[in-house]
Amino acid sequence: MKRGQFNFVWLFAIVAGGAILFLAIFGALRFGDTARFQSDTEVAKSIAIITDPLQAGFAEGSFGKISFGQETRINNVCFDDGFGKNDISVATRSGIGKEWNLPGGATSIHNKYIFSSGGSSGFDYYVFSKSFNFPYEVSDMIFFIPDNYCFVNAPYDIVGLDIPNVEVDDCGSGDSVRVCFGSGDDCDVMVYGSCSSGCDSVFDEGVVVKDGVDMKYVGNLMYGAIFSDKGIYDCNVRRLLYRAGKIAEEFVDKTDLMDARNCNTNLKPDLIFWREMVGNASVDDLSSLRTMANVIERKNSREGCGVW
Amino acid sequence: MVKGQMKIQQMAVMIVAVFFFFILVGLFFLGIVFKDVKGGAGQLQKEQAISSLRVIADMSELNYDSSWSMSLDEDKLRIMSGNFGGAYDLFWPVASVEVFKVYPRFDEVEECPGVGCNYYGIYDNGQGGVKTYSTYVAICEKVRESGSTYDDCEVGKLVVGVKQPLAAGGRG
Numbered sequence: 168m169k170r171g172q173f174n175f176v177w178l179f180a181i182v183a184g185g186a187i188l189f190l191a192i193f194g195a196l197r198f199g200d201t202a203r204f205q206s207d208t209e210v211a212k213s214i215a216i217i218t219d220p221l222q223a224g225f226a227e228g229s230f231g232k233i234s235f236g237q238e239t240r241i242n243n244v245c246f247d248d249g250f251g252k253n254d255i256s257v258a259t260r261s262g263i264g265k266e267w268n269l270p271g272g273a274t275s276i277h278n279k280y281i282f283s284s285g286g287s288s289g290f291d292y293y294v295f296s297k298s299f300n301f302p303y304e305v306s307d308m309i310f311f312i313p314d315n316y317c318f319v320n321a322p323y324d325i326v327g328l329d330i331p332n333v334e335v336d337d338c339g340s341g342d343s344v345r346v347c348f349g350s351g352d353d354c355d356v357m358v359y360g361s362c363s364s365g366c367d368s369v370f371d372e373g374v375v376v377k378d379g380v381d382m383k384y385v386g387n388l389m390y391g392a393i394f395s396d397k398g399i400y401d402c403n404v405r406r407l408l409y410r411a412g413k414i415a416e417e418f419v420d421k422t423d424l425m426d427a428r429n430c431n432t433n434l435k436p437d438l439i440f441w442r443e444m445v446g447n448a449s450v451d452d453l454s455s456l457r458t459m460a461n462v463i464e465r466k467n468s469r470e471g472c473g474v475w
Numbered sequence: 476m477v478k479g480q481m482k483i484q485q486m487a488v489m490i491v492a493v494f495f496f497f498i499l500v501g502l503f504f505l506g507i508v509f510k511d512v513k514g515g516a517g518q519l520q521k522e523q524a525i526s527s528l529r530v531i532a533d534m535s536e537l538n539y540d541s542s543w544s545m546s547l548d549e550d551k552l553r554i555m556s557g558n559f560g561g562a563y564d565l566f567w568p569v570a571s572v573e574v575f576k577v578y579p580r581f582d583e584v585e586e587c588p589g590v591g592c593n594y595y596g597i598y599d600n601g602q603g604g605v606k607t608y609s610t611y612v613a614i615c616e617k618v619r620e621s622g623s624t625y626d627d628c629e630v631g632k633l634v635v636g637v638k639q640p641l642a643a644g645g646r647g
Contacts, residue, residue: 220529
């Protein structure tokens with residue numbers, strides 16, 4: 168009798184104790200996951216904030232470095248409806264089980280154009296920006312690069328890029344991504360310039376070939392094509408062109424205000440046409456649009472007041 | 476038998492009590508942690524608003540000249556404060572964007588356009604009790620007189636409101 172009672176008490180204690188222990192361990196793990204999710208979400212939001220001062224503004228360009236305590240993957244998902252957005256989320260490398268922990272909450276960035284590989288990873292990210300002018304300044308583009316790059320046969324204006332993880336011509340280590348301009352050996356990325364008129368360099372317009380995929384570019388979009396996936400590149404270009412169309416719409420209204428105070432401009436018909444052309448354009452239209460952008464730019468620079 | 480059952484009941488009650496004690500401790504701890512999360516989110520939104528001041532002043536839709544930092548185009552302000560600005564509702568990383576002309580001093584806010592106006596409301600997401608941050612800017616427009624063109628600038632203030640975490644977007 169006493170023996171049976173003793174057994175039952177022990178059995179009960181073991182089952183209840185086991186349940187409590189299981190819940191405690193489960194709760195601790197869940198809490199750890201939640202804390203990590205919170206931290207990764209904060210990092211993603213911080214990325215949106217710390218890239219603000221990195222925007223080039225009126226400078227030629229600017230760069231900075233983001234360092235993480237552990238290997239980190241920055242996910243970049245691009246949406247191109249209207250102004251569109253980049254959804255940025257961060258995941259850290261997992262010590263057990265899956266290679267990467269589940270990413271934290273995504274931060275939606277509507278007013279920036281972030282070019283990166285969809286799931287690039289590393290301890291240090293170099294971030295630099297260049298402006299997109301088409302023909303007026305549309306916005307700054309921000310490039311995230313965790314890998315080392317080596318530019319072979321780069322044109323003069325790229326030689327002055329001065330970013331620590333982008334070597335120009337002097338490619339020492341073998342693990343960097345080789346980007347060849349026009350020609351070169353063992354190239355991971357090829358850049359073919361095709362600009363023939365109204366350009367400072369033949370590479371002002373052309374095609375970037377990466378993993379067998381062609382990405383057409385004009386101007387500083389070349390960096391976007393080199394450093395990002397085709398999906399993100401095409402999406403961000405559509406967003407930039409949509410915004411260029413919206414700015415053209417604003418400039419059309421501005422021409423009326425300028426005319427009203429005797430600061431006349433003849434650009435209104437060009438801007439109306441440009442707005443229709445650029446607002447719904449895509450990567451494939453870049454080359455033809457560039458010719459027209461150059462014409463509008465020349466007309467604007469000849470005007471007394473100028474729309475921009 | 477009855478004594479044994481009593482012991483089991485005592486133990487069950489004890490275990491349940493211990494279980495609830497740990498749950499209460501856990502809830503207390505989570506309360507502290509999540510209060511910190513809310514504070515952290517608020518702090519990030521505040522930092523976002525402050526760093527956005529320059530970004531907003533330099534964006535092409537408001538900027539006077541891309542080679543001038545912190546200068547706003549008055550023509551663009553007129554356009555963006557009208558119906559055109561509605562297209563940008565989701566675009567702003569802040570709760571509100573307003574521009575005041577600060578010189579000459581004014582006692583009453585007069586919304587532009589209008590004679591002697593001093594205020595442009597660019598965007599408001601309708602969120603109440605917004606904490607604001609501001610910076611001084613130049614408000615310029617091109618003027619042509621006697622065949623020559625010059626930049627006519629005034630002193631202004633760009634004011635942005637801090638977006639509350641999880642605040643609904645929309646134009647107020």
